[in-house]
Amino acid sequence: MAATSNPAIRNLLTLDGAVSPAGAGPSGGASPAAGRDRPITLDDIAVKTLTVFGVLTASAFLTAFWELQFLALPALVIGPGIGIFLAVRPRPSAALALAFAVAQGVVLGEATRFFDGLHPGIGTQAVVGTGCIFAGTLAAYGTRVVRVSAKVTRWAVGTALGLLVLLLANLVASWVFGADLGLRGGGILAIVVSVAAIAAASFFFLVEFEAANRFLRSGASHRWAWYVAFGLAMTLVWLYLEILRLLSYLRWW
Template identity: 80%
Template sequence: MPTTSNPAIRNLLTLDGAVAPAGPVRSGGAAPSAAPDRPITLDDIVVKTLALLGVLTLSAVLTVFLELGFLALPALLAGLGIGIYLGVRPRPSAGLALLFAAVQGIVLGEATRFFDALHPGVGTQAVLGTGCVFAGALAAYATRVVRVGAKMTRWAVGLAIGLLALSLAELVASAVFGADLGLRDGGVVAVLVGLPAIAAASFFFLVEFEAANRFLQSGASHRWAWYVAFGLAMTLVWLYLELLRLLAYLRWW
């Protein structure tokens, strides 16, 4: 059975009862403090995803206009922390999903400002490229041109882990030994690393679509729509940053 590359959704799908069908509240029980539960729908996923994208965009715009770039590193660490937390303890938290979008918006805003200052227009190209990849992945999934299988998913996850290991190795080499591995300097090695990263991020969209479809088929609570939206937003952020860097590298050549 295919599993999602997003550790949070992957763990969620394997937890007993985590996606149990939502049912009506029993009349003999205590009155719930929240609204009655109901099964998740496609509209729930679309609305929650658009909400996260709206917060992400607003945060990025405010970062540029208010010159909040000094918050980029803390925001990056906060986003990483939220991602790890939701990966270890999956839960449909609207607050954490929105906070993730807000802090990642700061990262995207500062990254866009930095690269666009060096190469005007590269930010717009990255936005258009990300939108095209998302639309293409959605069309490919909807028409079943590309099927999400366990083998391809393992390949994508393995590639992502390898890229993360390379990034950590470069960080350690630079901080401890003052060495530059050439992974982010715009050279040939940087481009060769960026291309598979974009390919992996693009494939992750297909895996997340499959995960969303499984949520819909399971009849899980509508609250899990926030979690699906979180997985899609995390993949989108990764793809945008990789495209932004690659386009800037190509401008240097």
């Protein structure tokens, strides 16, 4: 089984409680909570994922429509904070998954409003592009056109880590030394960085679909559907922001 580079899904796969059948007691019999803690189903994952995506979309729309840009800075702290917390201490929390969606929706809404002000229509293009990639990767996984191998997963992980190091270096160089490495400047190098990030994020969807499939096969508790939805939302946000940035670069050419 290939391991995902998304910390939410990666940690989820290693949880003893998540991969053991729901309702099973220490002796193998039914636990007292068996009636309440039923096994996860595909409907659970679909409903929870649509709920998180819906909250994310609503938050983004309201932020852009009502121009709630003053919420962007707190959201930039809250969203990643929840993401790091759930990565370090995985748990199937509906409240945290929805709070993450609200915070990241504010970020997406403000980013869309900003870029759309510079390049009218770019937000719609980014939404369509993100939706197409998500649907395409889901179809590719469902039909087994693309298989999630350990080798390709390592490539995606290496790409993501390399991008993270480069972007952190660019940030430090900009803030401390006032230098621009060109990674986000709109030139050829910036375009290459965004394309690589989009490719990596797209592949992470495939790995997360495989992780969700493992939960279905293992009979994990239905509560972990919230965590799967959180992991998918995390990658969706990353993918959308990279597409938005890439489109802004292309508008300058």
